[in-house]
Structure formats: C-alpha cells, structure tokens
Amino acid sequence: MNLLLLFVLIPILMIFCLWISRNINQVRGVMVAGSTALLILSGVLTYLYLGARADGDTAEMLFRSDWTWYSSLNIKLSLGVDGISVAMLLLSSVIVFTGTFASWKLKDQTKDFFLWFCLLSLGVFGFFITIDLFTMFMFYEIALIPMYLLIGHWGSGRKEYSAMKLTLMLMGASALLLAGILGIYFSSGATTMNILEIAQLHNIPMNAQLLFFPLTFVGFGVLGALFPFHTWSPDGHASAPTAVSMLHAGVLMKLGGYGCFRIAMYLMPEAANELGWIFLILTTISVVYGAYSAIVQTDLKYINAYSSVSHCGLVLFAILMTNQTATTGAVIQMLSHGLMTALFFALIGMIYGRTHTRDIRELAGLMKVMPFLSVCYVIAGLANLGLPGFSGFVAEMTIFVGSFEHVDLFHRVITIIATSSIVITAVYILRLVGRSIYGEVKNPEFLKLKDATWDERVSVIVLVISIAALGILPLWMNNMIGDSVLPIVNTLVSR
Amino acid sequence: MDYSQFLYMKEEVSLVGVIAILFLYDLIAGEKGRKYFSLITCLLLGGHIIYNFLPTSTSGAVFGGMYYYTPMMTIIKSILTFGTLIVVMQADTWLRREDTKFKQGEFYVLLLSTLLGMFFMIASGHFLMFFIGLEMASIPMATLIAFDKYKHDSAEAGGKYILTAMFSSALLLFGLSLLYGACGTLYFDDIPATLDGNLMQMAAFVFFLAGIGFKISIVPFHLWTADVYQGAPTSVTSFLSVVSKGSAVFVLLTILMKVFAPMVQEWQIIIYGLIVVTITIGNLFAIRQKNIKRFLAFSSISQAGYILLGVIGGTQLGMSSLVYYVLVYMVANLAIFGVVSIIEQRTGMINIEDYNGLYLTNPKLSFLTTLALFSLAGIPPFAGFFSKFFVFMAAFEKGFYVLVIIALLNTIISLYYYLLLVKAMYINKSDSPIESFKSDCYTRTSLVICLIGIVCLGLAGVVYETISLFGYGM
C-alpha cells in the first residue's frame, strides 16, 4: 500500500459517496471531508518527503511502487513523486479545498456538479503521482473531459460554445500528445513506459526525437496556453463556473508545463536543445502578447485569462531555458500562478454572484460595498503584478535571474523582452483596480450588496495565506524544487 | 469418415442444438408458452457461452482443412455469442408487441442461424466454407431487417440490404473464381504458396475485399449501412452494428494474414487508404445526423475504420487489440442501442432533439448513455480509451505514424458529435422531454451488464491479457 495511492482512492471514494448521497448537506459534508482529507494528506506527504530527503534519500523519485497492469504492453501503474510533483499535489489539494468552499452556494444539481468535479480532481491528482507514460496520459484525459459538462451545464455566458471549443482544442492537443507518447515508447525500444527507465535508456534516435518532441511539447503546450493555441483559455475561463475556473486555471494548466518538462524535455533532451529556440520565441510572444491583450479587455475573467496566458507562457519560457534556477522558477511560478489565479477567479465569482456583471465599466466603488472582497482583490492584483512578499515576485525573479544566467546572448535578450511584461501587468492590474474597486459607487443597486459570507471567507483566506506564505518564506520550497529539477536539467545540459 | 471430428466444432454443434431446441419450442409452445421464450433463449445462449467459453488451448484443422479451430476463434465466437445474448435481451420489449409477438420464434431462430453462419465464416479454412458462412450470415439477416414487414422503413431497408448484399456477394464470388483460376486451389493453407501478386490475383483480392468490406461497411462499400440501420428494427440494427461487423473484421484479418500474407505490401497500402476514407467520411456524415439510429450507423462506420487499424499491422498485437476492440465496442454500442430501443418502444421517439433534457427525467439512462458515448469516443477511464490506445499502438508499431495521427485527429470530430448527444441530454432544455419510465428487467439487466463492461473491461487488465495470451495461431 503506497501513500500516494490515497490521492486517487480518496476522490474515488468521494465520487462513490456523492453518488449515494441524498441531499445537499450530505454532498457538502462529503466534499468538505474529502477535500480536507486531501489537504492533510498532501501536507503529510510534503512532510514525509522533506524528511526522507533530509535523511539523505537521493533517489530521483520517492515513494516508488509499481503494479503491473498490462504486462504484454509493459503498462504498469508506477507511482512516485519528486519535489515538483509534491509541490503540484500541494497546490492541487489547496485549490480543490478552496474550490469546494467557493462553490458552496451552488444550487443547481449540486450533486452532479461535485461528481464531475471530483472526477476532474481525480485526473489531476493521478497525473501528478504517476510516472508511467500510459497512466499519465490516461489521467490527463480523465482531467479534461469533465470540463465539458461542468462548463456546458453550470457555466455562464456562451457556455456551450466555450465548452465545446475548450474540449475539442484540448482533445486535439491530447491527440498529438498520444502520437508523441507512442513515438517515445516505440522508438525507445518498446520495453518500458516508465519515464525514469526511458530516461535511463536514453536511446531515442535523433530523427525520432525531432519528430516526436514537437508533438509532445505542443500537445502539452496547448494546455499550458502556448501561443497560438491558447484561444480556448479566455472563452473557457470566462464561461466556466467559479470552482471550475479555479481548478482549471489553477491546476489543469499546470499539467501542461509539468508534462512539457517531465516528458517532452526530459525524455528527448537532444531535440529539446535543438528545437528549443522555436518554442522560446513562441513563449516569449505569449508572455508579452497575453499581457498586452489583457490591457484592453473589459471582462474581469477575460483580463485574468489573458494574464494567465502571459504567466503560463512564462512557465514554458523558463523550462526552455534549461538551467536549474530558471526551471525552479518555472515550478514556483506554476504554484504561485495557480494560487493567484484561483484567488482571482474565486473573487470574480463572488463579485459576479452579487453584481451579476463582470464588466469593469459597470463595476465601480466595490471597496465601499464589499470591503473584504475588494481588499482581497487588491491583494491578488498586487500579487499578480509581482509585489515582494507574495509568491509572484519570488517566481518571476527566480525565472528572470535564472534565464539571464544563460550564456547565450539570444536567451538573455529575450529574457529582457519577457521581463518587460511586468510593467504591462502593472498597467492592466491597476487599471482594473482603479476602475472597478476604487471610486464612487455608480450603480445604486450595489449599495444593497453584502460582503463575503463565511464560506467565501474560508476559501479566500486560505488562498491569500498560501500566497503570502510562499512569498515570504520561499526558501524551503525553492530548495525542495531545486533539488528535484536538477537531474532533469543535468540530462538536458549534458546531452 | 471420422465423425469424432465434429467434436472439434463444438461451438457450432451446440449452437445448432440451441437453434433446434428453440425451433421445436416455437412449434409446441402456445400463447402462454411464448411468454418465457426470451427467458429460455437467454438461458440457452448463456449455457452455450459457458459451455464453450474456456478456450481449448489446442488449435488445428479438421474436415481436411475445411474447418479451423484456434483459441482465438473460440474467444471471438464467445464474444459474438455474448453480444447476441445481449441483443436478445434488449429485443424482448420489442418482441412482446402485438404485431411481432407471434413471430418471436422466427426472430430467435433467424438471429442464431446468422450467428451460426458467422461461426462458420470465422472457422473456415477454405473459401467455399467462407462463402457458405458469409451467405448463411447475410440471408437471414435480410429477413431480420425486413422483420417489421408492415413498416415501410423496415421493408425498404430489407430490400436495399438484400439487393446490395447480392451484388456484393456476386462480385465476391466472381473474385473467388478468379482466385481459383489463378491459384488452382481455395484452401487457405495452399493459396499463399501460389500467390505471386499478378494482376488476376490482385483483382481477385480486391473483389474479395469489397465483398467483406460490404459487411464491415468500409467506405466506399458502406452506403447501404445508414439506410439499413435506420430502417431495421432497433434490435436488429444493434446486432448488425456489432456482431456481424465484428465477425467480418475478424475474418478479414485472419484471411489477410493467412491467405494474402505474401501480398502484404499491397494490401497494407489498400487498407491504409480505406482506413483514412472510412474514418473521415464516417465522421463527416455523422456530424449532421438528426436520427439517432442513422447517427449511430455513421459512428459505427468510423469505428470500423478504427478497428481496421488493428488489421493493418497484421501482427499478434493487432489481432488481440482488434478482438479486444470488438468486445469493448460491442459493449458500448449495445448499451446505447439498448437505451435507444427502450426509448423507441416506450415513446417512439428516435431523433436526437427528442433526447433534450433526458437527464432531468431519466438520469440513470442518460448517465449510462454518456458513459457509453465516452467509451466510444475513447475517453478514460472507460474501456473505449484502452481499446483505442491498443489499436493505435498496433498500427504505430508497424510505423504507420501519419495514419495514426490522421486517425487521432479524427477522434476530435467523433468526440464532437458524441458530445452533441451528451449536450442534448444534459445541457439542452426541452419543454416536452421524454417522461421518465421504468424499463423491464431484461433491458435493465442487459444495460447493467453493458455498464459493468464499459467500466471494468479497461480497468481490469486481465481481459486483454487473456485475449493476447491466446493471440497465437489464427
């Protein structure tokens, strides 16, 4: 029995309990119990992991265990985590927890909503704990499909269009991904699907790599909002219900970066070094481009979605720099962006739930009517523009310093270009805050509105605390991740 | 003559026995006897499956090489029988209707004799045997399709089927004659030695391929499919879409690997092209369908394309993944057809927009349908994902990268139209949704079986492992 297995079993258990639960209170009970259990579990895991590392366990993956599944196809259920996955699991559990509270008031078919929500989180957790190509891909797709119903049924706005678009684009990506994975499997001798063993073998011929690296990278990159395949994200996030936006932007988009790093680049280092520059340019574009297009948006969710494009672009940008610092920064950026954007979407959801508009031209003077939410919104904004003391700063600085350490001039120059995005970020964040949070209340209707209720406060406060904690004491996280990215980076550098 | 040879064809023998029993029962059973007809049939079929299930790990040929028996054949036969059993269960509601209940017996007998034909087709070691099996499978099929003989649709479908079937089998026969002329023998074992890929043999092969492609409904030999599926009684359609398709695919693979092995380069190219057009055309037609049976017809066409991915490799992996795919596809498709037929029986509604808001009234049915659709679309953790993955592996192993990528991109389109049905049930609002009803125990049992299959076939690796274990010796 492996501790990691619980990350899959608990959601399954939750799904089952939800299936048999009769009324909304039971549903809520199940969700709270389950998500809390997951939160605690990830905390325990982190503790144990750090402990094991402190005891000098230098294995690349800890908590390893294999169950043979399809022996004739070398498909195993291989579990194992390193610092990166631990961090991601922590993030996911926090967001599942807060997402539960953020959608506390959901009335319309709550049971089914949480059913699909749990399936989604099942996929997410499964993806991060497995190190077997097949199993990873399976969990990846499990995480994708519930989005359709969640957005299409419980969403808002042009929900059906957005849901279909999101699902199809991501499925298209996973189609490329599947081709890439099969390519990796067969061109590495078709003896194992275990990532570590494939990396050990390291026998994928160059021409195969040049074919399959782009497939795999783009396949994951689409989920990481890689330009020009990012257009699902604004529509999807705009239409999705709060908790789903949180989980999707917070965690699911991280699957992209994680996969790009863990599968595409780790298993095909030569091609990564060969073709890296193309994707570097693309990611640089999405960093700057996302920020610029966020400036003129008027829908809160669109602004956030585009800023997500910019920030997730930064993740891919950093991992392509292939040095320890930048990559560590990338992972921290995944964490910090996950938390920040989840906070954003939670707050937007709460504001929208009250004002029934997300248009910053109609919102004004929220600070007067709902101070708690507004203050948290300002905090989220400041975190988003990389204010010291919040996670965003740590992540961005690590990325920039790391990227600039690159010996190649081209890399340093595009680093500076990417750096310029922080100014643009400031512009749209302050524009948004100035327009909608500050100022006098324009719409008399708003004066009646109430501030956050306890359940909303729970989710928001948890998120704010985690952002601040990551921003004020980053060193332990930084070390944990830094050690884990090292083997991968070494593979990339040495080859 | 050594009559002990009959012991080696126990599936066929026992099936003949079942048919005989049912025939006699139909004669003696009066009005009230008919009530238990489906029960008896199910029991007999179940017994047949159990009796034949455990694959004899030996393989060989009897009747002078006319008849083959291998574990793999046993498995596929059991799978087909299993599918037939489920079809029988789902047909019950329909057969209890006033206008059909007096011909219940005919239905079962015809159905099972079709199955018997397929068995022979599968087990054949000689093209004569194959031809007899094929015809034996398709002639009763025509009558089944035209079973609702007072319904225009059913009659027209039957007519279309029999005409195209005769046309295709005529061409097939002509092809066989050419093959005979070119090789001087029609034994599967002897033909490969004499194949040198000359034009006559090529033509023969193509005629043969067209004939079998007609049954698998490969584009461009598929045009009958949609009309017949739409017109035929739903249970017959489901039988058509899973059992006969499955058997035909299996036969195609065995014959390609056994007989036309020397011409592998050529037929791989042909299959390559056929797969691409089949998947694409099937998807393109499915997108805009309104009638759900027609919709499923086209989806089954594109599914046939995916099944062929297992064929093109011509490897053991391909073989086992193909059989596995047939099984999984059968379960998922039968689940949907079960829902469709019960709804048709209860409400007569058959269009996709009739399903709007089904979830609110019949949550269980629509949940099952959603799972089945996801399985067809290849979404984990449902069985369809695994089967698709394996056939892709099979094709990829042989280096058909581009083909696999084309097929993969087609999955997006297929996902799109499957999601349209999901959307109808879950998202679309309807002012007059199908009112909620309770389905009878036969249907419910069959649906539960399908549900279990959809969920477990993939997650329980043992199923595929067993199949691939007996994958040797086709």
Add this chain to the structure above:
Amino acid sequence: MEIQVEHYLIISTIMLCAGIYGFLVRKNTLAMLISVELILNAADINFAVFNKFLFPNQLEGHFFTLFAIGIVAAETAVAIAIIINIYRNIQTLNVDKMDKLKH
C-alpha cells in the same frame, strides 16, 4: 477450331459486365435480381471452366459451382420475398421509389 479457355472467359466477362450494367440501370427490382444472377452465373462458369481446363485433376471448382448455385437460389428466394413485401408497402417495383431513407 476448338474452344479454348479464353472463349469461356470472354463469355463470362461479358455476362459479368452485362449483369453489372443491368443492375445499375434497370429500374425494375426483379430485373435487377436477374442481372445479379447473371454475375453469379459468370462466376460459376469461371469455376467450372478453370477446373476443367487448368486443373483437370480435381473437383474443387465444380463443387464450388454447385454450392454457389444452391446458395444463390436461396438468396434469390429471400430477395423475391422481400421485394414482394416492398411491393405491398409502396405498390411499385421501381427501385427509385425506394428512397425514403437517405442523407
């Protein structure tokens, strides 16, 4: 001159083409059936001829012919039954009227 394989083959090929042509252009369903019969008979002839001329020392082709004739008879019977059924429904044998199910 004595008759060679080619002559038989020419005959059978002509029958094949005629059959196909008939099947494709005749509007009467029964006429279409007859055309299919032509194709089948062409195949039967081939079997017999090949057996007789190319492989005289075996009977495979002949038997095949016999079986084929039998099976085809059965098939035709069913076909006629169905066609009659259709006639009951739409009061015509014109194949073009059988287009309720399309697109």
Add this chain to the structure above:
Amino acid sequence: MEYTLIILLLPAIMFLFLGLAGHKLKHKVAGLFGTISLGLVTCLSYFTAWEYFTSPRVNGVFEKIIPFNFEWLSFSEALHVDIGILLDPISVMMLIVISTVSLMVHIYSLGYMHGEKGFQRYYAFLSLFTFSMLGLVVATNIFQTYIFWELVGVSSYLLIGFYYTKPSAIAASKKAFIVTRFADLGFLIGILVLSFYSQTFSFVELMNGSSDAILTGAATQTFLGIGVLSWALGLMFIGAAGKSAMFPLHIWLPDAMEGPTPVSALIHAATMVVAGVYLVARMFYLYIGFAPGVLEIIAIVGAFTSLFSAIIACVQTDIKRVLAFSTISQIGFMMVALGVCTGMDSHEGLGYMASMFHLFTHAMFKALLFLGAGSIIHAVHSNEMKDMGGLRKFMPITHITFLIACLAIAGIPPFSGFFSKDEILAAAFKFNPAMGWTMTVIAGLTAFYMFRLYFNIFWGKEAKHHHTPHESPLTITIPLIILAIVTIFGGFIPFGHFITSDGLLYNIHLDPQVAITSVVVAVLSIAIATIFYKNKEQKIPAMLGEKLSGLHKAATKKFYIDEVYQFITHRIIFACISTPIAWFDRHIVDGFMNLMASSTQSLSYSIRKFQSGHVQQYAFVFLLGIIFIIGLILLVI
C-alpha cells in the same frame, strides 16, 4: 548590534496588527499604537547612530557592520538573496532621517487626519512605508534593495490613493506606480546584468575590492558598443531616476500631491524620493570606479531637471505643487553633487559628502515646509494661493517655522540649507564652472519661488475666508517646531566627520568665493520676490506674465510633458498596440480555430448527396471503389 533588527520588525508588526485588527480599534488608539511604536524605532535608530559613530574607526574608516543577515532565497551557489541589515555611515544617517521625519509625521497626522475615514488604514500604511524604507536603506545586497524598493513603491501607491473615492487620487496613484514601475524595470535589468557579470548581489563583496578583478574584466566587454557595466549602472540609474523623479520620469511626483499632506511630507519630500540618490550613493564605488561616464550623465540630467522644475515652480499656484517641483529641483542638486565627483582630484569625494549632507538637511526643511503647508491647508481648506494671503497674524507658529524653512532652502546662513548647498556649489565649480554657475542660478531661482510662495501665503491681500483661519492644534505645531529647530542647527553638524566617499575624515571648510556668490544671489532673488509679491496687488508678475506669455503658459502647463505621456500611453500603447493585438487574437488566431470547425461542418453538408438513398447509385459507388483500388494497385506496382 542585533537590536537593530527590532527597528525593522516593529513597523512590520505594527502594519500587520493595524491592517488586520485596526478596524476593531478606536481611531485614537490605533494612532497611538503607530506613533508609540515609531517613537521606539526612532530612539533605537538614534542609539544605533550614537553607538555606531562612537565606535572606533578601523584604519580611518567606520567599518561596515552586518549585525543580522539570513538567506531568504537562493538562485544559485553564488547568487542568493539575503535579508539583512548593513550598517555603514550613509545607512545609519538614513535611519536617522527616516525615523525622525516619520515620527514627526506620525505625530502630526494624529491631528491632521483626525476624524478621517480609514484612519487606522492610514497608520497601517504609514507603518508599512516606514518598514519598507528602513529595509531599503539597511539592505545588505542589491536585491534586498530592489525588494524594498518595490515595497516603498506600493506603499506610496496605497497612500497616494488613500482617498480611493477621489478620481484624481486614483489616477495619481496609478500614474505614480506605473511610472516608477517602468523605471524599476530598468533597475531590475541593471541588477540582472550586473549580477550576471559580478556573480554576486552583496554590497560588501561588490565594494570591498574583492570582486574588482571580475568587474574590470567585465568592463572591457561591450554590448552595442557600450561597456556592459555602464549598461548595468546606467539602467540602475533609470530606476533611481524614476523614484527620485528625474526628468523625464518626474511626472508622477506633482500628481502624487493628491495624497494626504503628511504623506507628501514623508514620502514625496523627505524619504522615498531620495531613495534614487541613496541608490547612486550606495553604488558610488562602482559608478566612480567602472562607469564614470554614467556619473557625468547623472550630473547633466540632475542639473537639467533641477533648472527645469525650478522654472515650473515659479509659476505654479497650488502650494503643494510648488513644493513638489522644488523637491524635484533639490533632488536634482543632490544628483548633480554625486555626478560631479568625476573631477579626479583630491576633492573627488566632496560632492558625495555634499549630496548626502543636502539629503539630510533637505529632508528636514522640506518636511517642515510640507507640514507647514499642511497646517495652512488645514486652516483654509484649499491648496490654492488665491485662497490664502495675510495668514501670518492668524497662524504665527506656522508662519515662523515656514519662514525658517524658506530661508534654509534659499541658502541663507546660518540655516542648514546654506551649508549643504554651498558644498554642492563648490563641488560643481570644481567640476566645471559652467555647471557651477548653472547651479548658482538655480539656487537663486529656488530662493525666488520659495519667497513668492511665502509672501503669497502669509502676506499680500487677505482672501475672504468663510471662517477666520486659526492656528492648528499642538499635535500639528509641535512637529513644526521640532523640525524648525533641526533646520536651524542642522547645518553645524560636522558632516564630513561621518560621511565621505572614501570614508576617511574630511573637514568641511567653506569656500568663501562660492559662499559669498551664492548668498548674494540668494539675497538678490529674495529681494526681487519681495518686490514682486509682498504688496497687496502684484502688478509686475502679471506684467511679466503678459510679456513672456508663451514661456509663462508653457511653464504653468509644466512644458506639456504630461500630455506627451498621455499621447504615448493612450494613443500609441493602448490604441496602436493593445487594441490591434486583442483584435488579432479574437479574429485571426481564434478565428482560425473557428474556421476549421465551420469548414468541417460545411464539408459534411456538401457531401451529403452521396447518401442519395438509391440502391443503384450505391452499387455504382461500390463498383467505382473496386475499380479505383485496382487502379491504385496498378499505379503502385
């Protein structure tokens, strides 16, 4: 001296406390909490200074002490960000300045902000700012400087936008943050470049000569024909210019006056705006050693800014804006002082000392001026000169203190401003006479506009007030008096004994020639101001305004710099970059995806005819299929 950590922690704790629990407290309680804690901080700072400067010099210089330092974030073995405290003369001096002024402002605000909504929030923000500013000056490494640099930026943003319902305040805060943010980008890139070559962030390692070898090596490398270190330090100066409102990044400072007046006194006069000067002083070793060219640029920029804003200050009518522009101009002086240190003679350190000296004195008297202005505004509820006049009899204390401050800034002995400014002029003359004379003229202008301000407020005809203005309460006047005293005697501090560029002891000696010139100029301009503005009706200025209407108008419009920025941001960035990109994203990128979908749809409709429902056609297709395949094979084989 580990207790210095408390100096840093106390305001931070106070910020959290007031920020989280503040709204539960009474106004007065919250204010007292803030003030008392800051009182403690001030005492500690003074004690630190005393202990530091009384400690023996090690071979002639005060050694750098790092009482506390921990690794906060590590990028690589060499590059790690520490949070710590570095005590050396300038940082200790800054501790004094910041804590003093901040304490004054805390006390002052008790009266000034009395009854304001969000009083607790105000004090929380003040604590946050104090914390960030202290952290900035005691930074042990350049990255810590950057961290707190950002923090002071945001606290200034929050404080400018304190009246968050006032559109002008919102706009001003946004402007301030974005402009400085843009400058900070330069700073950040500078840090990146520098650290890339030096492989360290730590000031000590950079300054103590251990990394000279690497730096000299790096100085030889060039990018676009300019030495990389010049790039690095130049970019850092952009950051400094942003914070210290050097031309052309000065535009945010005048608008920042939208904030409460005490805030302007603390942040936008005394402490934060001199952070740029402090940064240059901090990195002075590198500037002088490896990028003297940049120093000269700094000097020129400083001089131009100083002149430019002095001219604007002469025509502004909002008293706070006058003071704002005078601040810019004075900071220009400090920059010049640092910039002119490149005259490679024995006195190269003079400017450095002078600049720090002026920073000190200026902080005091400018804070005094702002607080005085605040007191006046408190009395007449207006920022405009026309609403004032003849206030001297109503508010005597304010009047006297204000006058003292004006004399100090005008450079009249024996007030503190005279000494520091005199040193700067001396340094400027040593550098280059032209520079010297320019600065002298600017000094004259300073005296002129300050007294214009003074006379307009306290003399001249009385504006009609709806209620007679009265002297402000003690909480307001006491800080004024204290600061006034500091302003009177601050000049006699032997500054050269504490702070010089090389750390060695240096005796300030007035250069009589320079001193006399400057005093004469100052007195003259004061006289002119008196003639112009003392009387009830001010003919000459009006007449001059007529004569030089063009210049006058341009000056009142601040030479249209704001308009230029407006144009760039809205017309170019918003209209010509963002909007097109957004359009492109929606219609081209997204449009392509939708196009693929719709084309698939239409294709599927276009081929529907194949399924015609006619058996014969099916058979025909069937046949075609066969023929096609055979043809295919024939082609392939």
